[in-house]
Amino acid sequence: xxxxxxxxxxxxxxxxxxxxxxxxxxxxxxxxxxxxxxxxxxxxxxxxxxxxxxxxxxxxxxxxxxxxxxxxxxxxxxxxxxxxxxxxxxxxxxxxxxxxxxxxxxxxxxxxxxxxxxxxxxxxxxxxxxxxxxxxxxxxxxxxxxxxxxxxxxxxxxxxxxxxxxxxxxxxxxx
Numbered sequence: 001x002x003x004x005x006x007x008x009x010x011x012x013x014x015x016x017x018x019x020x021x022x023x024x025x026x027x028x029x030x031x032x033x034x035x036x037x038x039x040x041x042x043x044x045x046x047x048x049x050x051x052x053x054x055x056x057x058x059x060x061x062x063x064x065x066x067x068x069x070x071x072x073x074x075x076x077x078x079x080x081x082x083x084x085x086x087x088x089x090x091x092x093x094x095x096x097x098x099x100x101x102x103x104x105x106x107x108x109x110x111x112x113x114x115x116x117x118x119x120x121x122x123x124x125x126x127x128x129x130x131x132x133x134x135x136x137x138x139x140x141x142x143x144x145x146x147x148x149x150x151x152x153x154x155x156x157x158x159x160x161x162x163x164x165x166x167x168x169x170x171x172x173x174x175x
């Protein structure tokens with residue numbers, strides 16, 4: 001395996017090595033994306049975002065937050081059978097890049113007959129709290145499986161205002 005030359009730069013005052021975190025590097029490389037959606041929770045409705053990953057080895061490293069003005073339970077499901085919904089646009093976080101995301105995102109998808117899928121993460125928060133998969137050193141990042149449907153569902157109160165914030169970068173492993 002060939003290795004690239006590494007040039008380190010140092011802070012003049014402290015001689016600390018200057019580095020940026022890998023996810024931040026992905027923004028600079030044009031491989032990081034974001035999307036958001038604000039919902040008003042109707043009676044009997046459960047706002048959701050359906051994420052469909054492509055059948056490639058460029059895997060999404062995915063984070064999300066849900067903001068709610070009332071008590072909300074958020075669940076991330078894998079292998080969902082939900083379909084349809086309204087397209088949600090993914091924006092490249094490097095606004096000078098023309099790279100596009102491989103994910104297909106929709107909101108308000110409906111059950112295709114076999115249900116929401118397998119719950120792999122759930123969280124409940126009180127009023128005016130943020131349900132997030134972005135806190136801490138490990139950032140609660142999910143590397144999404146290729147060629148798979150994921151459903152993020154928010155269950156709150158009627159009239160609840162819910163915002164979904166999605167953040168990811170797409171990366172192909174070197175080995």
